[in-house]
Amino acid sequence: MFVPLVLTDFLDRAVSLYGNKTAVIDGQQHVTYSELNQRVNQLSHGLNHLQVKKGDKVAYLTPNSLEMLEGFFGVFQVGGIMTPLDTNLEPMEYAYILNHSESKVLFVDESLYSLISPAIHEFETVETIIVIGSVSETDEYYGYNKWIEAFPKTVFNRIELEEEDIATLLYTRGTTGTPKGVLLTHRSNYLHAMSAMHHLKVTDRDCLLHMLPMYHVNGWGSPFYYTANGATQVMQKESDPEKMFENIHTYDINVIHMTPPVLGSVLTYYNNDLEQTKQDVRVVVAGSVPPQDYIVQVEDELGWEFIQVYGMTEMSPLVTISQVRSQHHYFSKEEKYVTKAKIGYPMIGSDVRVADKQGHTVPFDGVSVGEIVVRSNNAMDGYLKNPEATSEMIKNGWLHTGDMAVVDTDGYIQIVERKQLDYDVTSKTDATR
Known part of the structure; x- marks a missing residue:
């Protein structure tokens, strides 16, 4: 049986199962x-x-x-x-x-x-x-x-x-370039949501603080997978740490998405005011490589869970996640922090490789450098009215990110050099692109 993957399904599910539950604050x-x-x-x-x-x-x-x-x-x-x-x-x-x-x-x-x-x-x-x-x-x-x-x-x-109809159009650009319109279908957004909700452990018990702008890199797709699971979604209009902690206490927030610069401001506020919070919070971070001491502070001092993800607007956007896999449970605490500072491994539905100039996968030695390339159902349909840029980005069925990375002996990807960021016209500050 074929049933089209369309995003209206997610709200339908929430209304059917959680009609009387608070959806938005x-x-x-x-x-x-x-x-x-x-x-x-x-x-x-x-x-x-x-x-x-x-x-x-x-x-x-x-x-x-x-x-x-x-x-x-x-x-x-x-x-x-x-x-x-x-x-x-x-x-x-x-x-x-x-x-x-x-x-x-x-x-x-x-x-x-x-x-x-x-x-x-x-x-x-x-x-x-x-x-x-x-x-x-x-x-x-x-x-x-x-x-x-x-x-x-x-x-x-x-x-x-x-499912192949275009659902969202988001604009990205280089620091000096003309904005490019990224076309994402219902199918790409839907399958991204299914993958993200699994890896980010989204449930109907979640209360998400929308601190990351919903226009930023497709809002990391959050309007879709939190709605599908009947989560409560609290709106915060600015990335103000004081307001964030107030919202955490008031609404029992247990998940927040943010970029490393915003996380840095949160940690500075916390360290200055010694704000105490006993909620269990998942902090999902992307945009640039976070300093390892951020991870230490989040997990050791705040007692929250740190989750790093990686992607770009052209991929709906998330394609990797950095959590310590079960077979590496023996890692020391320091090794776990080092691992979480990397962008991790592919999420379900995305084939992510680090390839050399000949297109061959680099050795998993933590030294050999290659470009991150992706093949995924999440991939964009193309750039609006810009076939040349589309063909430059997608070659032989692989999307070329321009980001250079290595892969360690355990299979975790680590970025060593990011392409000149296509600052999402959804954010001049910092983006997953």
């Missing part, structure tokens, strides 16, 4: 999965009213929020393509991305409206702007709450989706 807003589903239906009815069709791009410029999470599923129901935008760009950069993507509708948080207002006259395809948080409307935009309340909460008659 965003400030004073607390909604259950059933209520989230109703809001998603309202959004889909609204997008349908705006004549958003299958394949149309719907852009979001917002920090972590209830509205952004419901945006993923509301856009999918009408067959649209979710296009999240970085919150740190210049006005004309937004104009370029919106025009290149041919986005039809733009949702923007009221606090960020000033970022796009100088460039509105340059928008070529955006027909409607809706401002989240605004209680008023103007000739330029609608206010989100008033707009969405005009539409019913009833079940939306979904557009039929195929």
Whole structure:
């Protein structure tokens, strides 16, 4: 039996199994999965009213929020393509991305409206702007709450989706290059979610703090696999350590995703204030190689579990995980820390090799250097309107990351040199790419 792998399945599962469970906490807003589903239906009815069709791009410029999470599923129901935008760009950069993507509708948080207002006259395809948080409307935009309340909460008659349909469009770029739009299908996102939820041990008992922006490198796919498992998702709009610890205590947070620079600020805050927390927390880290002392502090001082992952936007994004495998249980504590500082081994569904210039797998000796290449169901469909860049990235069925690495005698991969980062236009700071 063939059943298409489409991302709307994940919310359906959560509503069916966890309808009365708290799905999202965003400030004073607390909604259950059933209520989230109703809001998603309202959004889909609204997008349908705006004549958003299958394949149309719907852009979001917002920090972590209830509205952004419901945006993923509301856009999918009408067959649209979710296009999240970085919150740190210049006005004309937004104009370029919106025009290149041919986005039809733009949702923007009221606090960020000033970022796009100088460039509105340059928008070529955006027909409607809706401002989240605004209680008023103007000739330029609608206010989100008033707009969405005009539409019913009833079940939306979904557009039929195929697993090869594009689900998300995310922009990456080199430090001086033109942004490239990464096309990810429902299938690639779905299979990535299935792999990630296994390796990250996601369950319905989880309470995730969305500290990593959901626009950042596809949010590491977190809106999908935490929703599928009925986890509670708490929105944090800034990477503020004090607010993070407050949220941990208030909501019993037990899992957080972050980059090494953010983790560094968390540890600095903890060391300065000697904040005590007794919760068991899984800290999932990616973006750059973390200092080994970060791992020591996380596990020995905070008592949390440190998990490093690796990937890039073009892979949906995660393809390796660094946890000490059971056959290496005899490692000393120091050896375990050294191992966790590496990017680890392939996640389920991804074939990850370190290859020399001839394409041969390098010896597992911790010395021989090669490029990390990946073959995976998670891989992108390609770059939007850029076949040349696509063919440069994917050669002979393998995606070439440009990252140089070695593999130790136990099979753990260690990066020795990263390619000039394609800073995700979802983050100018630090990304898995």
